[in-house]
Amino acid sequence: MERLNLKNISIKTFTPEDEKKWEEDQKMLKIKEIELRKLDYKMSMGFLKNEKIPSFKEFNPKLQNKNSNSYKEILDLLETVKRWSESDKGWLTLIGGVGVGKTHLLKSAIFRANGYYLTAYEFDQRIKDFRSGMEDKNTLIFTDPDEWLSRIANMKRHLVIDDIGAGYIQRGWTLSRFERLIDLRYRNQLPTAIATNLDEKTLDLELGERINSRIRDRNYAIVKIISYGQDIRRINRNDKY
Numbered sequence: 001m002e003r004l005n006l007k008n009i010s011i012k013t014f015t016p017e018d019e020k021k022w023e024e025d026q027k028m029l030k031i032k033e034i035e036l037r038k039l040d041y042k043m044s045m046g047f048l049k050n051e052k053i054p055s056f057k058e059f060n061p062k063l064q065n066k067n068s069n070s071y072k073e074i075l076d077l078l079e080t081v082k083r084w085s086e087s088d089k090g091w092l093t094l095i096g097g098v099g100v101g102k103t104h105l106l107k108s109a110i111f112r113a114n115g116y117y118l119t120a121y122e123f124d125q126r127i128k129d130f131r132s133g134m135e136d137k138n139t140l141i142f143t144d145p146d147e148w149l150s151r152i153a154n155m156k157r158h159l160v161i162d163d164i165g166a167g168y169i170q171r172g173w174t175l176s177r178f179e180r181l182i183d184l185r186y187r188n189q190l191p192t193a194i195a196t197n198l199d200e201k202t203l204d205l206e207l208g209e210r211i212n213s214r215i216r217d218r219n220y221a222i223v224k225i226i227s228y229g230q231d232i233r234r235i236n237r238n239d240k241y
């Protein structure tokens, strides 16, 4: 029998330092994996890679003047959006001026409910890209925009369409697709919220009767008009927390 020549075999010996380094590398890999998973999760809700997602906890109605109507109004807004995030079929429309906290609360709701956040601008882009073809902003996989529309119209997840009235939805083609989205979600009774700066009358005019009748269905839709809330962007928030 041939004898094994141990001189030709190099066996790596692990020093305690090697071992420590290996353990650190493993830890780093785990952290990276968790970060990637978090990012995936974030993007699956429609958020951008570096977007900060504000929480309900960070929302402080006391930033509004405590002794005024605006405080009560904004406290009520917080409670309403929280309830919406917990309901599985509610409809919510937020109408109010700039900086009162609409987007903050709707993003918090989407994060809590693992829903999908979208702006009217993004909706418009998606629908227009139907005709030229595009890549999915999140997955980088091509999705036919009509297919995309039908997916978001039928998904059970909470859906937010923010910033309606910044001039995007209310144009022929986009409006007709938006009407289809609203109609499908309405018929399926799926939780949907929209937010706008437009006043009630202008919203009615811009979106048309069919959409308005649905978002105002008294059986399960709430329209919240914020009339007193102040623009919190004008307030130095850090001092007040």
Ligand SMILES: Nc1ncnc2c1ncn2[C@@H]1O[C@H](COP(=O)(O)OP(=O)(O)OP(=O)(O)O)[C@@H](O)[C@H]1O
Binding pocket: 054, 058, 059, 060, 061, 062, 063, 064, 074, 096, 097, 098, 099, 100, 101, 102, 103, 104, 105, 196, 197, 232, 233, 237
């Ligand atoms: N009550 C609050 N507590 C803490 N932060 C707030 C509050 N209200 C608003 N903010 C902060 O003020 C900024 C503006 O709020 P937000 O973007 O939600 O306003 P908006 O109503 O969506 O305004 P716009 O109509 O201009 O989109 C955000 O940074 C938000 O986190």
Ligand SMILES: [Mg+2]
Binding pocket: 102, 103, 104, 162, 163
């Ligand atoms: Mg906003």
